[in-house]
Amino acid sequence: MRKIIELKGITKSFDGDVVLDHIDLDIYDNEFITLLGPSGCGKTTTLRIIAGFEQPDSGTVTFLGEDLLSLPPHKRNVNTVFQRYALFPHLNVYENIAFPLRVKKAPNDEIDTQVHEMLKLVALEGFEKRSVTSLSGGQQQRVAIARALVSRPKVLLLDEPLAALDAKLRKDMQLELHKIQRASGITFIFVTHDQEEALSMSDTVVVMAEGKIQQIGTPVDIYNEPQNAFVADFIGESNILNGVMLEDRKVRFHGHVFECVDAGFGKNEPVDVVVRPEDVDIVPEEKGMLRGVVTGVTFLGVHYEIIVDVQGFKWMIQTTDFVDVDEHIGLYIEPDAIQIMKKSKYSGMFGDYSSFSNEFDELSDAEAEVEEE
Amino acid sequence: MRKENKGLAAVRRAVLAPYGVWSMIFIVVPLFFVAYYAFTDSSFRFTTENVTRFFTATSTVGGATVHTYLLIFWRSLKLAIISTAICLLLGYPIAYILSRASDRTQKILITLIMIPMWMNFLIRTYAWMTILQDTGILNGLLAKIGLGPVHIIGTETAVVIGMVYDYFPYMILPIYSVMAKLDMKLVEAARDLGCNGWNVLRRVIFPLSLPGVISGVTMVLIPSISTFYISQKLGNGKFYLIGDAIEGQYVANNLHFAAAIALLLMVVLLVCMALMQRYANKRAFV
Known part of the structure; x- marks a missing residue:
């Protein structure tokens, strides 16, 4: 694959706050790449640097090998789909989509062909004469995508474009976006704080926190083999425990030695151990590798989410078997369900469900949706 | 529910109700009287003579023989259009710069622009007399920088x-006020979609600020077309405008003709x- 954009050592701070701290990132042709992270992690700033709305304090950005930073936004072969769409209210649907072509002074018949092609791509045929303010959120979204794609940019930047849509529409648009990306063959750089969105659409996910890239990988890699406690916690649910790597493929936590599939750590190296809630089997107490007491049960439709106290550490387990509060159970974990990570600055910050409640989780999600500027 | x-x-x-009564007394009735006077003679019989x-x-x-009032009207219109155009050409960039300045600067500049409006209109006009006089x-x-004197007072x-x-x-x-509300994301979007500075202005900022331009033009054109005081004082009464004509007829107690001109x-x-x-x-829906 051809490298299309290359960021090297990008650093940016606003009023002394470091927003991006030496970001290195390669973006390839025809890729759907997602920058994922909580608000304030620097993902939007990265996007704005590529678009040309911000200049980094240091570092370089190249586009097909040529310096991008010296070009003003209108000379860059990248277009943006803005979070709140930023459609032109004085123009109708047709003229909004035609806008980049009008600026280029393309001939009318060419504009007409291209705009209709775009309307077809985003399934808005027949909406030409409509005022953009009369459209629903999803329709506005699609006009914004069509407008950004009509001039055939090499790269499309999408800044949390689904954040303002309701849950159902979001799902539809995720599929739609994925389809459009495949059909157009244009590189999509997508910014979101929604891990589910990132996993379901992307070829590559870039997890960011505190201005640094935490991990780059395919959605499956990121989920199954998180590289530190932050990634493990941010993507899905994780039980993260302190462990000691006794030797290759042998790790000890909760005073018990487990077989695992990881190797290459130092002898007796302290590590973080990740076990996903769905990878823990509930067995009768005497057959368990670990024993614990159920302290909470929540029914979530597809499965139960139970909290189990094992030697004072609260595990989250997702299971379809019903167990009751105060029941004593055994936990069984397959070797390949255990993911070993090096200790990082995030060790000990995540992965214990002592203070967990669904309500609290939702509250903090809502907070994360606040637009970052 | 119905109840x-x-x-x-x-x-x-x-x-x-109070607003209804107010607009009745101060808008509808006076307008009616203007029309009534315009189409009646001094003994209040219907006439189109005025x-x-x-x-x-x-x-x-x-x-040369000229149509007095058509000439006056044309002169008023010309001067009003010139003034409005100058106001627009000077005011538009200032409004734009103002709307993009920091909040503090905006407040200060707005106050500076408003302060002259707090002073009496007549005093402002007299002030210009003393500024523009031959001496x-x-x-x-x-004269000090060797360019003068220029005869300005008493000219258009x-x-x-x-x-x-x-x-x-x-x-x-x-x-x-329209520009201050303009969403800066739209400007970014325009830049992103290939507009240089001029194109952003032409294709996004200007069309979106058009409502402000229209009300600005209205608010300048109407008073300047009907002004009479400025022309008397700064034009030395040589440029009889439509406002002067109305005033003149009114002062001469010829209310019916004054009403017709109005x-x-x-x-x-x-x-x-x-x-x-x-x-x-x-323009709103091209």
Whole structure:
């Protein structure tokens, strides 16, 4: 694959706050790449640097090998789909989509062909004469995508474009976006704080926190083999425990030695151990590798989410078997369900469900949706 | 539910009643009287003579016979359009810069623009007299740098300067208030989609600020077309404008003809406004 954009050592701070701290990132042709992270992690700033709305304090950005930073936004072969769409209210649907072509002074018949092609791509045929303010959120979204794609940019930047849509529409648009990306063959750089969105659409996910890239990988890699406690916690649910790597493929936590599939750590190296809630089997107490007491049960439709106290550490387990509060159970974990990570600055910050409640989780999600500027 | 709505409607009527009465007394009735006077003679019999007089009255200027009131009207229109154009050309960039400045700067500059409006209109006009006179401040300065003296007072230029000065804030403020609300994301979007600075202005900022431009033009054009004081003081009374004509007839106790001129002026202005509004609406959905 051809490298299309290359960021090297990008650093940016606003009023002394470091927003991006030496970001290195390669973006390839025809890729759907997602920058994922909580608000304030620097993902939007990265996007704005590529678009040309911000200049980094240091570092370089190249586009097909040529310096991008010296070009003003209108000379860059990248277009943006803005979070709140930023459609032109004085123009109708047709003229909004035609806008980049009008600026280029393309001939009318060419504009007409291209705009209709775009309307077809985003399934808005027949909406030409409509005022953009009369459209629903999803329709506005699609006009914004069509407008950004009509001039055939090499790269499309999408800044949390689904954040303002309701849950159902979001799902539809995720599929739609994925389809459009495949059909157009244009590189999509997508910014979101929604891990589910990132996993379901992307070829590559870039997890960011505190201005640094935490991990780059395919959605499956990121989920199954998180590289530190932050990634493990941010993507899905994780039980993260302190462990000691006794030797290759042998790790000890909760005073018990487990077989695992990881190797290459130092002898007796302290590590973080990740076990996903769905990878823990509930067995009768005497057959368990670990024993614990159920302290909470929540029914979530597809499965139960139970909290189990094992030697004072609260595990989250997702299971379809019903167990009751105060029941004593055994936990069984397959070797390949255990993911070993090096200790990082995030060790000990995540992965214990002592203070967990669904309500609290939702509250903090809502907070994360606040637009970052 | 129905009952509640009825109650609400009654409350609404009660609240609106004072405004209804107010606009009746101060808008509808006076307009009616203007029309009534315009189409009656001194003994209040119906006549169209006042209106025809506006179009047919002639006088001799420098040996040539001219249609007095049509000439005056044309002169008023010309000076008003020139003043409005100058206000727009100067005011638009200022409004734009203002809307992009920091909050603090915006407040200070708005206050500076408004302060002259707190001073009496007559005093402002007198101030310009002393500035523009042949022996005035401006000519004093010009003489010092060896450029003067320039004869300004008593020319159309002086009248235009006075109008621009007096009505300038009415151009800036409506444009500024529209621009201040302009979503900066739209400007970013335009840049992103290939617009250089000029194209951003032409294709996004100007069309979106058009409502402000229309109300600014309206608020400057109307008072400057009907002004009489500025032309008397700064034009040395040499440029008889339509406002002067109305005032003159009124002072001469010829209320009927004064009403006819006022009515005709109003009709012309209404037509201008309607045309402008139509242009704006058409631009709104290209």
